Amino acid sequence: KAMITSSHLFRIHEVKLKRDVALHTHSNTEIVFVIKGACTIELPALHWQAKGKPGDIFILPEAVPHNQINTKETTTLYWIFKTDQFDAHSPMLVSFPPKLEKGKLIINWAYDLYHLQNSGAPEILLNSFLISILELIKNENAIFGKYSPPINTVKCFIQNHFLLVCGN
Numbered sequence: 001k002a003m004i005t006s007s008h009l010f011r012i013h014e015v016k017l018k019r020d021v022a023l024h025t026h027s028n029t030e031i032v033f034v035i036k037g038a039c040t041i042e043l044p045a046l047h048w049q050a051k052g053k054p055g056d057i058f059i060l061p062e063a064v065p066h067n068q069i070n071t072k073e074t075t076t077l078y079w080i081f082k083t084d085q086f087d088a089h090s091p092m093l094v095s096f097p098p099k100l101e102k103g104k105l106i107i108n109w110a111y112d113l114y115h116l117q118n119s120g121a122p123e124i125l126l127n128s129f130l131i132s133i134l135e136l137i138k139n140e141n142a143i144f145g146k147y148s149p150p151i152n153t154v155k156c157f158i159q160n161h162f163l164l165v166c167g168n
Contacts, residue, residue, distance in 0.1 A: 007081060007082065007083040007084075007127050007130045007131045007134060008081060008082045008083070008123075008127055008130075009079060009080075009081045009113070009117065009123075009126045009127055009130045010028060010079075010080040010081060010082070011079065011080050011117070012077065012078070012079035012080075012113055012114050012117050013077070013078055013079075013114075014035075014075065014076070014077050014114060015075070015076050015077075015078065016073065016074070016075045017068075017070055017073070017074055017076075018070060018072075018073045018074075019070065020067065020068060020069045020070055021067055021068035021070075022067055023044070023065050023066065023067045024065065024066070024067070025062075025063055025064065025065050025066070026060075026062060026063070026080050027062060027063060028062050028080050028081060028082045029059065029060065029061060029062050029080070029081055029082065029083065029088040030058075030059075030060040030062075030066075030078060030079070030080050030081075031057055031058065031059055031060075031078060031079050031081070032052070032057070032058040032060065032068065032076050032077075032078045033056075033057045033058075033076060033077045033078065033106075033107075033110050034052040034053060034054055034055065034056045034057075034058075034074065034075075034076055035054060035075040035076060035077060035107065036054055036073075036074065036075040037053075037054075037070060037071075037072050037073050037074030037075060038051065038052065038053050038070070038071045038072055038074060039051070039052050039068050039069060039070045039071060039074045039076070040052070040068070040069045040071070041058050041060070041066055041067070041068050041069075041091075042066060042067050042068075042069070043060070043064050043065065043066045043091050044065065044067075045064060045065055046064060046090075046091065048091050050091075050093040052093070054098050055095055055096045055097045055098045055103045055106075055107070056093060056094070056095050056096075057093070057094045057095075057096065057106070057137060058091065058092070058093055059088055059091065059092040059093075059094065059137070060088075060091050061088050061089050061090065061091060062088070064091070066091075077110050077111070077114055079113070079130075081130055083130070083131075083134060094137050094140060096140065102136070102140065105136070106133070106136060106137075109129070109132070109133050109136070110133065112129065113126065113129050113130065113133065116129060
């Protein structure tokens with residue numbers, strides 16, 4: 001039996017930064033999608049950190065302080081949202097290499113959502129689109145959350161480097 005999911009997009013922004021982002025929190029889940037550049041996101045209270053490059057998506061739980069250290073000028077799309085689509089109590093790093101089809105798709109969808117919100121699209125359209133993006137993320141990395149951050153990092157490395165070499 002299919003479950004009806006509920007999601008609500010609060011805001012989405014594109015940010016280009018050379019400087020780091022100081023420790024801060026949000027009252028809802030945040031996605032940070034690395035479009036260009038490189039960064040490290042840290043959640044000191046959870047002793048968690050991960051490096052991000054283009055195509056990487058960080059899913060950060062609500063009310064957990066985090067920062068972003070940019071190793072060069074970095075462009076990210078970030079959005080704040082609420083959903084019952086998946087459990088976002090632990091941080092996750094999900095990879096969509098931009099050279100692969102799913103990477104191109106997620107980049108296009110993320111920008112589509114960004115432009116839809118800026119154009120004043122109806123909330124029902126934004127939230128439906130958000131659910132589609134979250135479903136793609138969830139399906140791509142269904143095993144995330146079952147392993148420790150170091151194992152997830154190795155999985156991402158293999159996915160990003162081996163798949164690019166093999167052309168899959």
